[in-house]
Amino acid sequence: MTPAPIVEMHGISITFPGVKALDAVDFRLLPGEVHALMGENGAGKSTLIKALTGVYPIDAGAIIIDGEQRRLHGTADAQAAGISVVYQEVNLCPNLTIGENVMLGHEIRGRPFGINWKATHRGAQAALAKLGLEHLDTRLPLSSISLAMQQLVAISRAMVTDSKVLILDEPTSSLDAPEVERLFGVIRRLRDQGVAILFVAHFLDQVYEVSDRITVLRNGQFVGEYPTAELDRTELIAKMIGKELALLRSIDAERMHIRADHHEQPMLAATGLGRTGAIAPTDLEVYRGEVVGFAGLLGSGRTELARLLYGADKADAGTIEFEGHKVSLNSPAAGLSHRIAYSSENRRDEGVIADLTVRENLVLAVQARRGWMRPLPKREQNQIVEQYIAKLGIRPADPEIPVKNLSGGNQQKVLLGRWLATQPEMLILDEPTRGIDVGAKAEIQSAVVELSDAGVAVVYISSEIDEVVRLSDRVAILKDRRKIEEIDVGPDTTTATVVRIIAGESAT
Amino acid sequence: MTIDERVDNPSGARQGETPTARSTQGWFSRILGSDHLWAIAAIAGLLCINLIKDPGYLSVTYSSNTGAFVGNLVDIARAMAPLLMIATGMCLVIATRGIDLSVGSMMAVAGAIAMEYLSNANAPASIGAASVAILLAVVLCAGLGAINGVLISVVGLQPFITTLVMMLAGRGLAKVITEGQNTTAVNEQYRWVANGYVLGVPVVFLTSVAIAVLIALIIRRSALGMMIESIGINAEASRLAGLNRRALLITVYTVGAFLAGIAGIFSTGTVMTVDVSQTGYQFELDAILAVVIGGTSLAGGKFSLAGAAIGALLIATLDKTVVFLGVPASATPAFKAAVIIVLYIAQSRRFRSWVARATRPGGQDVGEVVAS
Numbered sequence: 001m002t003p004a005p006i007v008e009m010h011g012i013s014i015t016f017p018g019v020k021a022l023d024a025v026d027f028r029l030l031p032g033e034v035h036a037l038m039g040e041n042g043a044g045k046s047t048l049i050k051a052l053t054g055v056y057p058i059d060a061g062a063i064i065i066d067g068e069q070r071r072l073h074g075t076a077d078a079q080a081a082g083i084s085v086v087y088q089e090v091n092l093c094p095n096l097t098i099g100e101n102v103m104l105g106h107e108i109r110g111r112p113f114g115i116n117w118k119a120t121h122r123g124a125q126a127a128l129a130k131l132g133l134e135h136l137d138t139r140l141p142l143s144s145i146s147l148a149m150q151q152l153v154a155i156s157r158a159m160v161t162d163s164k165v166l167i168l169d170e171p172t173s174s175l176d177a178p179e180v181e182r183l184f185g186v187i188r189r190l191r192d193q194g195v196a197i198l199f200v201a202h203f204l205d206q207v208y209e210v211s212d213r214i215t216v217l218r219n220g221q222f223v224g225e226y227p228t229a230e231l232d233r234t235e236l237i238a239k240m241i242g243k244e245l246a247l248l249r250s251i252d253a254e255r256m257h258i259r260a261d262h263h264e265q266p267m268l269a270a271t272g273l274g275r276t277g278a279i280a281p282t283d284l285e286v287y288r289g290e291v292v293g294f295a296g297l298l299g300s301g302r303t304e305l306a307r308l309l310y311g312a313d314k315a316d317a318g319t320i321e322f323e324g325h326k327v328s329l330n331s332p333a334a335g336l337s338h339r340i341a342y343s344s345e346n347r348r349d350e351g352v353i354a355d356l357t358v359r360e361n362l363v364l365a366v367q368a369r370r371g372w373m374r375p376l377p378k379r380e381q382n383q384i385v386e387q388y389i390a391k392l393g394i395r396p397a398d399p400e401i402p403v404k405n406l407s408g409g410n411q412q413k414v415l416l417g418r419w420l421a422t423q424p425e426m427l428i429l430d431e432p433t434r435g436i437d438v439g440a441k442a443e444i445q446s447a448v449v450e451l452s453d454a455g456v457a458v459v460y461i462s463s464e465i466d467e468v469v470r471l472s473d474r475v476a477i478l479k480d481r482r483k484i485e486e487i488d489v490g491p492d493t494t495t496a497t498v499v500r501i502i503a504g505e506s507a508t
Numbered sequence: 509m510t511i512d513e514r515v516d517n518p519s520g521a522r523q524g525e526t527p528t529a530r531s532t533q534g535w536f537s538r539i540l541g542s543d544h545l546w547a548i549a550a551i552a553g554l555l556c557i558n559l560i561k562d563p564g565y566l567s568v569t570y571s572s573n574t575g576a577f578v579g580n581l582v583d584i585a586r587a588m589a590p591l592l593m594i595a596t597g598m599c600l601v602i603a604t605r606g607i608d609l610s611v612g613s614m615m616a617v618a619g620a621i622a623m624e625y626l627s628n629a630n631a632p633a634s635i636g637a638a639s640v641a642i643l644l645a646v647v648l649c650a651g652l653g654a655i656n657g658v659l660i661s662v663v664g665l666q667p668f669i670t671t672l673v674m675m676l677a678g679r680g681l682a683k684v685i686t687e688g689q690n691t692t693a694v695n696e697q698y699r700w701v702a703n704g705y706v707l708g709v710p711v712v713f714l715t716s717v718a719i720a721v722l723i724a725l726i727i728r729r730s731a732l733g734m735m736i737e738s739i740g741i742n743a744e745a746s747r748l749a750g751l752n753r754r755a756l757l758i759t760v761y762t763v764g765a766f767l768a769g770i771a772g773i774f775s776t777g778t779v780m781t782v783d784v785s786q787t788g789y790q791f792e793l794d795a796i797l798a799v800v801i802g803g804t805s806l807a808g809g810k811f812s813l814a815g816a817a818i819g820a821l822l823i824a825t826l827d828k829t830v831v832f833l834g835v836p837a838s839a840t841p842a843f844k845a846a847v848i849i850v851l852y853i854a855q856s857r858r859f860r861s862w863v864a865r866a867t868r869p870g871g872q873d874v875g876e877v878v879a880s
Binding site: 310349350352353356360365367368370371372373374376418 | 729730731732734735737738741742744745746747748749750751752756809810
């Protein structure tokens with residue numbers, strides 16, 4: 001390691017109420033390198049970044065930037081020290097122009113007063129050119145370009161101040177392959193200019209493609225720092241999740257035995273079920289003990305169909321028979337009363353109740369079904385809470401802390417626990433593994449397998465098609481707000497099969 | 509307030525949420541960290557000021573003439589009653605991320621219908637007439653509250669606008685009921701509710717505390733409290749979890765208006781007159797202040813009925829202090845505003861963390877210093 005580190009963090013500890021988020025973590029970043037920060041959800045990646053950007057004060061440890069120990073009392077301090085960050089969600093103003101977004105707060109003042117817009121746009125143009133984006137017209141509104149390009153604009157904006165350190169927090173989560181390539185081009189270009197880049201992503205391929213070194217965290221602790229070339233993938237995963245690696249493999253092995261008996265009466269039979277503007281009339285049958293996957297791109301109608309099956313939205317066409325009886329699912333409460341449960345894809349806005357405790361979140365749906373008059377006795381609450389904290393491995397295992405203090409993956413487990421506690425006969429999971437790490441993913445997937453073995457019908461929705469194919473007995477393929485095909489998953493069914501079906505239709 | 513405090517934590521579970529953290533803290537930092545510290549300190553402070561002016565301010569004596577305790581504290585307890593009622597209702601409404609501006613007008617409606625009935629009843633002095641008057645008042649108010657709830661939850665109107673309209677409509681309705689007159693009536697039983705004594709203690713104080721405790725018990729012993737908090741924190745997630753947001757909202761606005769009706773009976777009972785333009789005037793603002801001082805955020809979610817009660821006590825104390833100190837009537841609102849804003853700043857998270865930092869010697873935690 002020839003160059004002196006631009007950032008050194010020693011023994012960083014941060015404690016939240018009831019959670020030791022970081023425990024004496026060491027970290028260093030060299031100029032001109034791409035450094036990947038890896039770990040499960042809840043490992044402390046985001047917390048470490050927020051410590052470095054001055055969002056969280058540190059309880060112990062030292063942050064040394066460019067050879068000088070700093071106390072960061074806010075993002076402004078971090079920016080002054082030359083650290084810029086681009087978050088997962090683009091934090092720009094879509095209604096302003098590209099140039100305004102790049103230069104916001106750094107507008108070039110003219111004489112005698114006011115902003116010299118011409119010079120400001122020239123400045124923006126120059127900042128974009130540094131990243132090879134000179135073809136962008138800085139006077140177009142930001143909303144006129146794709147999300148991927150907006151992300152690159154966000155990076156330009158971060159680099160306007162000539163930062164020495166650029167932090168990218170899950171920059172690739174909403175990008176497709178060519179867009180990722182383009183982003184990596186920009187990252188390499190900045191690296192070659194001597195910028196130190198800290199990169200957080202969940203996709204291993206991408207980490208191996210772009211990073212030079214890797215730091216692994218687990219449960220708020222420092223596991224190690226490795227040159228990327230000397231750490232193979234299996235080793236990396238093992239370091240990230242420890243012993244749970246075997247879980248993923250066992251799921252693959254279990255899937256192949258057929259669980260559903262298609263000769264008996266379907267648990268749920270939808271006929272011509274539809275809602276104007278959301279999903280065209282659709283027929284669907286779901287059998288006991290079966291996992292039915294919904295595959296399709298974002299906006300294909302997969303979520304919309306799932307919502308009709310629970311009563312989250314009201315259908316305006318068609319009928320649903322549940323266990324042979326015609327039912328009217330006109331509210332979530334109605335779905336719940338028929339022992340159908342739906343876990344939304346939008347964990348933050350439609351899932352957990354952030355300020356309520358883990359306990360309250362876990363018992364909420366059960367309590368809703370009982371009504372307010374019959375509060376769940378403490379003993380039964382404890383039983384539910386203990387059972388699901390243990391079964392799903394919710395960390396920290398303290399039921400009395402607000403769920404917002406948990407990491408994303410653990411919030412997802414709480415949400416899953418809430419639905420499992422209602423003892424559903426049919427469970428609809430919409431993107432239950434989005435944005436969570438390998439370990440939590442494996443735990444949620446094995447819970448799905450266990451449920452279907454126990455006779456529960458599961459509808460599984462994910463934008464990761466291989467995940468849908470791996471878990472499902474049958475896959476309904478949706479496109480452009482209608483169901484285009486339904487396939488039984490056999491030994492030779494692969495992601496490619498599904499992709500071909502989705503792509504094939506678009507040719508006609 | 510100890511009863512009410514306990515009610516807020518029926519199981520003690522929430523208080524023990526971080527047992528290890530709590531046990532390592534000293535009593536001093538625990539008091540400093542209490543949500544109600546500053547409100548209680550402000551009440552004590554106001555009483556001290558009064559005590560300086562008149563060393564006998566706090567004395568309560570038993571008057572054998574009237575068979576009742578008399579003293580400034582008794583006056584404060586009596587004055588707090590209507591405010592305690594509407595602050596309790598307001599606390600629940602605010603927890604759902606709503607607001608109810610119509611409760612002051614509801615008080616006038618309750619007073620108007622009760623007075624109008626009593627002045628026209630066949631046997632206006634009977635206990636039956638008093639019961640009917642009270643029943644009419646609370647039922648009418650509850651009905652108006654249910655209309656608020658339906659407009660907000662079913663039609664989807666904004667709580668602020670809906671209850672603002674109801675605030676205007678309510679006062680208008682009160683005027684229609686009494687044909688614009690300040691109706692007066694004579695009925696000893698009705699008057700007793702506001703002015704009577706049981707064992708020397710004002711009935712109005714006992715009734716209001718009993719109702720507030722009862723409401724708190726129902727809310728916290730059933731699942732209502734958690735459900736109200738849940739829809740206040742995240743309405744859509746709560747709906748998807750199977751909660752009936754509409755029914756909860758209608759219930760909460762109805763209960764709030766019902767309590768405002770009781771407050772209206774308390775207010776009109778003391779003078780046996782309804783002043784259609786002054787009864788309950790701006791009480792909704794006092795109630796909102798009481799709730800906020802009590803630590804419930806206007807953004808909804810977690811709420812504290814005990815806090816709202818302490819807030820109501822503070823505002824009643826403040827009102828009495830203003831009169832006692834002889835602050836000129838024209839300066840009263842400004843004085844009141846100044847006290848409340850100072851208190852609110854003292855209570856703010858930023859100010860508290862600033863105090864905690866300033867009083868922390870050598871960078872050590874306050875708790876550690878006291879514990880060692």
